[in-house]
Amino acid sequence: MSTWSAQFDAGTFAVDNSSSTSRSRVRRNVATLNDSDDERPTTRTLDSERDVVMAPPPFELEAEETPLQKLMRHWINERHAPDILPAQEELLASLLDHIRRQSDAVQLLRGEPSTSEEDHIRIMLVQTEVERVKFIVRSYVRTRLFKIEKFARFIMTNPEIQTRITTAERAHASRHANLTDRHFHFSVLQSLPETQSHLDDEPIFMPPMVTQPDDSVPVFVHALRECGPIHFPDGTSLNKMTPGYISLMPFASAKNLLKRGDVELV
Amino acid sequence: MSLPPSLRTSVTPTELELIATQQLIEIIPLIAMEKTAFISGAYGPLRPPHRAKIPIWMAVNLKLKKKCHILPPYWLNVEFLQARLNEETSEAGFSRLPFRFAEVAKVLLDVAPDDIQDTEKIRSILKDLREARQAKSREGLANLDRGEFSLPNFCSLEINEVRPFFVRSMAILQQLYREPSDAV
Numbered sequence: 001m002s003t004w005s006a007q008f009d010a011g012t013f014a015v016d017n018s019s020s021t022s023r024s025r026v027r028r029n030v031a032t033l034n035d036s037d038d039e040r041p042t043t044r045t046l047d048s049e050r051d052v053v054m055a056p057p058p059f060e061l062e063a064e065e066t067p068l069q070k071l072m073r074h075w076i077n078e079r080h081a082p083d084i085l086p087a088q089e090e091l092l093a094s095l096l097d098h099i100r101r102q103s104d105a106v107q108l109l110r111g112e113p114s115t116s117e118e119d120h121i122r123i124m125l126v127q128t129e130v131e132r133v134k135f136i137v138r139s140y141v142r143t144r145l146f147k148i149e150k151f152a153r154f155i156m157t158n159p160e161i162q163t164r165i166t167t168a169e170r171a172h173a174s175r176h177a178n179l180t181d182r183h184f185h186f187s188v189l190q191s192l193p194e195t196q197s198h199l200d201d202e203p204i205f206m207p208p209m210v211t212q213p214d215d216s217v218p219v220f221v222h223a224l225r226e227c228g229p230i231h232f233p234d235g236t237s238l239n240k241m242t243p244g245y246i247s248l249m250p251f252a253s254a255k256n257l258l259k260r261g262d263v264e265l266v
Numbered sequence: 267m268s269l270p271p272s273l274r275t276s277v278t279p280t281e282l283e284l285i286a287t288q289q290l291i292e293i294i295p296l297i298a299m300e301k302t303a304f305i306s307g308a309y310g311p312l313r314p315p316h317r318a319k320i321p322i323w324m325a326v327n328l329k330l331k332k333k334c335h336i337l338p339p340y341w342l343n344v345e346f347l348q349a350r351l352n353e354e355t356s357e358a359g360f361s362r363l364p365f366r367f368a369e370v371a372k373v374l375l376d377v378a379p380d381d382i383q384d385t386e387k388i389r390s391i392l393k394d395l396r397e398a399r400q401a402k403s404r405e406g407l408a409n410l411d412r413g414e415f416s417l418p419n420f421c422s423l424e425i426n427e428v429r430p431f432f433v434r435s436m437a438i439l440q441q442l443y444r445e446p447s448d449a450v
Binding site for chain 2: 066067068069072076079080095098099102117118121122124125126128129130132133135136139142143145146149216217218219220222230232233234235236238244245246247248249250253266
């Protein structure tokens with residue numbers, strides 16, 4: 001009777017034995033919190049990780065990335081990359097779904113008066129994790145939003161970059177571009193002579209008026225797998241990068257490796 | 267503002283800490299807990315006095331409530347770090363340390379000094395290591411050019427520290443090269 005679900009079932013019964021539907025809902029949520037067999041094979045990852053620790057490598061390499069680790073990698077990549085990276089819609093949706101399920105479970109369990117101290121700690125840990133994941137999700141989305149607003153006009157004229165963003169992000173870019181255009185037009189541009197009232201001039205010796213992503217910005221690259229060869233703008237090239245290799249290079253050189261997931265930005 | 271200006275050029279040390287504390291660490295729990303499914307995986311069961319492996323943030327959380335002892339990782343002790351420091355001062359390259367050692371060491375030394383032996387000594391070695399490595403990265407800056415600049419065994423927090431300066435320097439080197447060819 002000391003197990004979590006048994007205690008929990010007993011508790012639910014005492015409080016709410018009239019409504020069987022809510023009870024089955026609670027049980028389903030307990031099942032989500034309690035580890036079931038279809039979870040990831042954590043024991044195997046733990047073992048392989050211990051092997052890695054035995055022979056101290058320069059970096060702790062994970063055998064398999066969990067969805068959260070993937071999102072953290074994409075989040076940091078997005079933060080460092082000067083350009084907008086391909087959207088990770090599925091990954092984000094599955095994690096948001098997971099957050100919702102965990103929060104629902106916690107919400108139901110918190111309503112329980114009979115939870116023990118041990119259960120309180122468990123609920124608190126689950127909640128803490130939900131907040132951590134929410135922070136990452138928020139920061140990831142905001143980083144993309146920032147770039148989309150910055151490059152809004154460029155996005156509307158470039159079909160290639162539109163393939164990398166979601167429909168919602170594209171709608172936002174279009175609205176943002178229109179709003180700023182209208183604002184500039186009504187506040188300043190309409191009273192300027194025709195030749196000076198454009199927003200997309202490309203004057204010589206000056207950067208174009210439409211802000212574009214700058215691929216030559218250097219980024220710190222951390223190789224996850226063996227990959228290469230890589231060519232650099234100064235004509236040199238690197239035959240291969242071994243896992244753990246760290247290097248500062250222009251984003252343009254790292255772009256394709258990043259797309260394949262061979263490297264991460266750090 | 268979708269992203270505050272302070273976060274636009276780089277990530278903050280706190281964010282790096284958030285990433286580093288996702289790594290697993292061994293603890294000796296003082297409370298029992300069933301195996302629980304978290305978003306990052308399933309952890310537990312915790313059964314005192316058996317060791318368990320959980321993420322560092324969770325260990326920190328339990329430690330602050332005095333519900334566990336943290337077992338420091340294999341590299342967080344005087345012998346290992348002293349050996350690295352000797353290597354650092356006698357050899358040219360950076361010595362091999364875990365990628366996120368600085369963040370993890372800071373968190374553990376702050377939260378669980380009673381679980382680690384010789385914390386004062388460890389702190390002073392870490393400080394020496396940091397200074398030795400900082401000096402090397404400054405010397406390395408002389409070799410920076412516009413192509414590629416490799417930094418074997420450089421660590422996460424150190425990258426973050428030198429990032430603004432290194433990135434800007436390389437961008438300037440690129441500009442110095444690009445402009446004459448554009449003008450032709």
